[in-house]
Amino acid sequence: MNDYSVNIESLSFAYDKRAVLKNIHLKARRGQVIAIMGSSGCGKTTLLKIISGALRPTEGAVHVEGVDVGRLDQAGIYALRRRLGMLFQFGALFTDMTVYDNVAFPMREHTDLPEDMIRDLVLLKLQAVGLRGAQHLTPAELSGGMARRVALARSIALDPKLMLYDEPFAGLDPIALGVIGDLIRRLTDTLGLTSLVVTHDVQESLKIVDYVYFISEGVIVAQGTPDEIRASTLPYVHQFVHGEADGPMAFHYPAPAYDLDLGVQHA
Amino acid sequence: MGVSTRFFFLLLLHSGTCFRRPQLILREIFSSGVLSLIIILVSGLFVGMVLGMQGYETLQTYGSEEALGVLVSLSLVRELGPVVAALLFASRAGSAITAEIGLMKATEQLAAMEMMAVDPLARVVAPRFWGGVISMPLLAAMFSAMGIFGGYLVGVVLIGVDEGSFWSQMQAAVDIREDILNGVIKSTVFGIAVTVIALFEGYDAPPTAEGVSRATTRTVVTSSLAILMLDFVLTAFMFRGV
Ligand SMILES: Nc1ncnc2c1ncn2[C@@H]1O[C@H](COP(=O)(O)OP(=O)(O)O)[C@@H](O)[C@H]1O
Numbered sequence: 001m002n003d004y005s006v007n008i009e010s011l012s013f014a015y016d017k018r019a020v021l022k023n024i025h026l027k028a029r030r031g032q033v034i035a036i037m038g039s040s041g042c043g044k045t046t047l048l049k050i051i052s053g054a055l056r057p058t059e060g061a062v063h064v065e066g067v068d069v070g071r072l073d074q075a076g077i078y079a080l081r082r083r084l085g086m087l088f089q090f091g092a093l094f095t096d097m098t099v100y101d102n103v104a105f106p107m108r109e110h111t112d113l114p115e116d117m118i119r120d121l122v123l124l125k126l127q128a129v130g131l132r133g134a135q136h137l138t139p140a141e142l143s144g145g146m147a148r149r150v151a152l153a154r155s156i157a158l159d160p161k162l163m164l165y166d167e168p169f170a171g172l173d174p175i176a177l178g179v180i181g182d183l184i185r186r187l188t189d190t191l192g193l194t195s196l197v198v199t200h201d202v203q204e205s206l207k208i209v210d211y212v213y214f215i216s217e218g219v220i221v222a223q224g225t226p227d228e229i230r231a232s233t234l235p236y237v238h239q240f241v242h243g244e245a246d247g248p249m250a251f252h253y254p255a256p257a258y259d260l261d262l263g264v265q266h267a
Numbered sequence: 268m269g270v271s272t273r274f275f276f277l278l279l280l281h282s283g284t285c286f287r288r289p290q291l292i293l294r295e296i297f298s299s300g301v302l303s304l305i306i307i308l309v310s311g312l313f314v315g316m317v318l319g320m321q322g323y324e325t326l327q328t329y330g331s332e333e334a335l336g337v338l339v340s341l342s343l344v345r346e347l348g349p350v351v352a353a354l355l356f357a358s359r360a361g362s363a364i365t366a367e368i369g370l371m372k373a374t375e376q377l378a379a380m381e382m383m384a385v386d387p388l389a390r391v392v393a394p395r396f397w398g399g400v401i402s403m404p405l406l407a408a409m410f411s412a413m414g415i416f417g418g419y420l421v422g423v424v425l426i427g428v429d430e431g432s433f434w435s436q437m438q439a440a441v442d443i444r445e446d447i448l449n450g451v452i453k454s455t456v457f458g459i460a461v462t463v464i465a466l467f468e469g470y471d472a473p474p475t476a477e478g479v480s481r482a483t484t485r486t487v488v489t490s491s492l493a494i495l496m497l498d499f500v501l502t503a504f505m506f507r508g509v
């Protein structure tokens with residue numbers, strides 16, 4: 001096995017004809033937390049779908065845990081996914097099950113463990129995210145941050161090697177946001193996994209990650225450690241890190257000149 | 268149509284899991300079958316009572332009121348039981364199935380399942396299909412039984428048709444193979460049609476609130492039409508077979 005949990009080389013991807021990702025090179029070293037940042041619509045979710053085998057690369061090679069995802073058949077993809085965990089943007093908990101049953105779900109589906117052992121494991125995972133006391137609640141009774149943590153417990157149920165997070169911070173209050181950030185870092189370190197965090201929340205993720213990739217319009221425009229990113233003078237990165245409204249990412253959607261549109265001045 | 272046929276075969280192909288874990292099917296029988304039970308029983312009773320009154324009116328003109336039992340039971344077992352129960356099933360259980368699957372899709376529950384290497388067709392869709400297909404004939408039978416009881420209430424208890432001939436003529440006239448078996452075949456076919464339509468509409472729904480609500484409406488409309496058309500086709504074949 002090599003040092004990289006994910007190794008992407010010259011990846012390009014297009015929906016039908018529209019190119020979404022262009023010539024992406026990305027590596028995730030084992031045991032690290034890697035952030036992929038970029039504004040909405042730049043192709044982050046698409047990238048996660050390719051890594052998890054839901055979409056096939058148009059060009060290039062994507063190696064995950066040593067296997068070439070683009071060449072796997074359905075059975076191969078399912079086998080790979082047993083070693084992956086994914087946290088969906090809104091948790092995607094099963095609404096017809098309790099918190100306990102949600103976390104037990106992957107174990108019941110993929111193992112023949114007796115119910116009392118499953119119980120021990122479920123409580124262990126829930127304890128790790130601080131929600132052992134919430135085991136009898138249903139997803140409807142959870143706050144957004146709690147739901148995200150339960151989903152996290154569910155996605156580590158089978159001790160994955162690689163965790164993928166799609167916008168784990170979106171829509172959370174500052175406290176819940178910090179909790180999720182800490183959890184991602186702690187779980188990565190204690191369980192010895194690799195984490196790939198897709199996000200547009202710069203401040204929170206710079207606190208917890210080891211390495212950052214910036215994607216803009218399907219291209220990696222910058223990369224580096226959090227310190228390098230904070231110090232970066234690249235206009236795009238600067239705009240993103242400091243949350244400026246205008247810059248290389250224009251505030252205005254392309255439009256005809258304002259005075260023309262208002263009809264103040266006749267063309 | 269072509270897509271839903273493909274969906275149907277895929278669903279059959281993915282039924283292995285739920286045959287190995289019958290508790291998955293049992294749960295769905297409970298949620299689609301048992302929850303439809305009350306509405307089926309109440310409707311059956313009223314339909315039977317109406318049949319009793321209307322039938323008595325008609326038969327009386329020919330002086331053959333004792334045949335009321337035959338008329339009520341044959342109408343129910345051959346036609347009204349399977350058809351009306353299936354229509355009720357489509358609006359009670361079918362719409363619920365579509366809404367549930369559509370919402371699971373819209374909230375990425377199905378995608379999450381796939382990410383956990385669990386096939387939603389095998390784990391979510393197939394058990395609901397078999398649950399529906401098994402429930403439907405049972406519900407139709409209960410509808411008919413309730414209807415016959417309703418006919419008895421009105422005909423015998425209320426109007427005063429002779430109780431002995433009500434039951435004995437009924438027993439003599441209703442043929443196990445011809446009537447009961449055909450009724451069971453009909454309701455099974457309706458059960459397949461309703462659940463496949465309901466599951467497909469949910470699975471195929473655009474993942475938005477509007478998409479799911481439209482799909483739910485389509486389930487009720489399409490499956491009601493399908494039931495009535497299939498009923499015509501099946502009845503035609505069954506009569507030719509006689
Ligand atoms: N299934 C799809 N078919 C066609 N285009 C899509 C599809 N999914 C996403 N896209 C487009 O691809 C681009 C990248 O989407 P996505 O990866 O979801 O972005 P992000 O997660 O970074 O916000 C967007 O412009 C989006 O409109």
Ligand SMILES: [Mg+2]
Nearest residue numbers: 044045046166
């Ligand atoms: Mg996204």
